[in-house]
Amino acid sequence: MFEKVLIANRGEIALRIHRACREMGIQTVAVHSTADADAMHVRLADESVCIGPASARESYLNIPAILSAASITGADAIHPGIGFLSENAQFAEMVEEHGFTFIGPTAEHIRIMGDKVTAKKTVMEQGLPVVPGSDGPVPTLEEAEKIGRETGYPILIKAAAGGGGKGMKVARNPDQLKEAYQLARGEARAAFGNDEVYIEKYLGKPRHIEIQLLGDEHGNCVHFGERDCSVQRRHQKVIEEAPSPALNAEQRAFIGDLAARTAAAIGYRGVGTMEFLFEDGQFYFIEMNTRLQVEHTITEMITGIDLVREQIRVATGAPLGYGQADIRFQGHSIECRVNAEHPETFIPSPGKIDGYHAPGGLGVRVDSALYDGYRIPPHYDSLIAKLVVHGTTRNECLMRLRRTIEEYVIGGVDTTLPLHQRIIAQQAFIDGNYDIHWLEQLMGMKK
Numbered sequence: 001m002f003e004k005v006l007i008a009n010r011g012e013i014a015l016r017i018h019r020a021c022r023e024m025g026i027q028t029v030a031v032h033s034t035a036d037a038d039a040m041h042v043r044l045a046d047e048s049v050c051i052g053p054a055s056a057r058e059s060y061l062n063i064p065a066i067l068s069a070a071s072i073t074g075a076d077a078i079h080p081g082i083g084f085l086s087e088n089a090q091f092a093e094m095v096e097e098h099g100f101t102f103i104g105p106t107a108e109h110i111r112i113m114g115d116k117v118t119a120k121k122t123v124m125e126q127g128l129p130v131v132p133g134s135d136g137p138v139p140t141l142e143e144a145e146k147i148g149r150e151t152g153y154p155i156l157i158k159a160a161a162g163g164g165g166k167g168m169k170v171a172r173n174p175d176q177l178k179e180a181y182q183l184a185r186g187e188a189r190a191a192f193g194n195d196e197v198y199i200e201k202y203l204g205k206p207r208h209i210e211i212q213l214l215g216d217e218h219g220n221c222v223h224f225g226e227r228d229c230s231v232q233r234r235h236q237k238v239i240e241e242a243p244s245p246a247l248n249a250e251q252r253a254f255i256g257d258l259a260a261r262t263a264a265a266i267g268y269r270g271v272g273t274m275e276f277l278f279e280d281g282q283f284y285f286i287e288m289n290t291r292l293q294v295e296h297t298i299t300e301m302i303t304g305i306d307l308v309r310e311q312i313r314v315a316t317g318a319p320l321g322y323g324q325a326d327i328r329f330q331g332h333s334i335e336c337r338v339n340a341e342h343p344e345t346f347i348p349s350p351g352k353i354d355g356y357h358a359p360g361g362l363g364v365r366v367d368s369a370l371y372d373g374y375r376i377p378p379h380y381d382s383l384i385a386k387l388v389v390h391g392t393t394r395n396e397c398l399m400r401l402r403r404t405i406e407e408y409v410i411g412g413v414d415t416t417l418p419l420h421q422r423i424i425a426q427q428a429f430i431d432g433n434y435d436i437h438w439l440e441q442l443m444g445m446k447k
């Protein structure tokens, strides 16, 4: 087991990782920018190292500074958290080359899944259902026209190096193809330095269902069920829930087992999430995330398993220690992502917290690094807290969520809490009857 882990991240996820380490008897090293000197995880960590100025490029993305901090503190391993360098294959390689353990998958798997074309090819070979379309990159407009004819419109042109919604263009008919194709390639080149694109049939009203996976380096892989992440705005998840109100037990077992078998077949190690679109009872693989996810919390709430602890354990080479039959699902969990933003305009609202009270009680979890008097810096993403509730039924969960949002006091800044209150009061949400476009339609952003 590791003696000391360096947490190469900030905010609520850095605190989350610190907590898991603390409970495992592992010492923690916090790294922080000058803007995060008074952050909660820095206060609680055994040691802390300032790795640079406020800008992420000079601090949380500064690989030499992070590796130096690991060296001078004598860390055994580095946990990349979420975002920043967590899916950077070169970072994973450099960590290992410098004698530290990278708490995550191999650089090879990060690379394979980071390229959405090789990701699809890899899972297709294992029999996982994917969205119909090109069976590889589409290098010319002529090829795109041919794929469009074969696939049938509407189609989606996606950047191979993209993901998370970046660099996607819809072509609803052949006349729109040329412009959509050229725009997609131009945006991909500008955003990722890689203009490779691929084409898929555009699914009009899907839900976004993701499967939580965990593999050890002995070829074992289990799944922890699904999360429904369809309530989103401009590819930013707002509310997530587990299990999905749209799946029955057979569908859950079908896609969970298939995803776990696929991950085992490629020898996947660590936590990972396979993303699917779900429409008309069919699943379609779109991407795999090779890192821990913000919404891992709701999976922990319905399984009772600490996924960060498991992630650290398998990184030491330990076997899973349990099989699929040992994983039980209990009740329902919903997470609200609380951002320091205006609830209607989403304009960021950094600043000093003036009055703070977190809700509590049975089945209530608040993952946040906030405290009264803390100053939210303007340099990073606006997620400031995750309000997570659990209930024996979805209804009990909704009642509890309503009460906890009402109880949650975050003074001094705007937050998205009022938006959450509004969403969970909608009949469509209460009925679990929503797709990936529902929130934007509710907010009048789409017809």
Ligand SMILES: Nc1ncc2cc(-c3cccc4ccccc34)c(N3CC[C@@H](N)C3)nc2n1
Binding pocket: 131, 156, 163, 164, 165, 166, 200, 201, 202, 203, 204, 206, 207, 208, 229, 230, 232, 235, 275, 277, 286, 287, 436
């Ligand atoms: N063939 C096909 N059809 C419809 C799609 C619709 C989306 C999509 C579009 C807009 C919001 C979304 C929210 C969650 C999941 C997917 C989406 C989508 N995404 C968005 C980000 C990335 N995860 C893939 N891929 C799609 N692919």
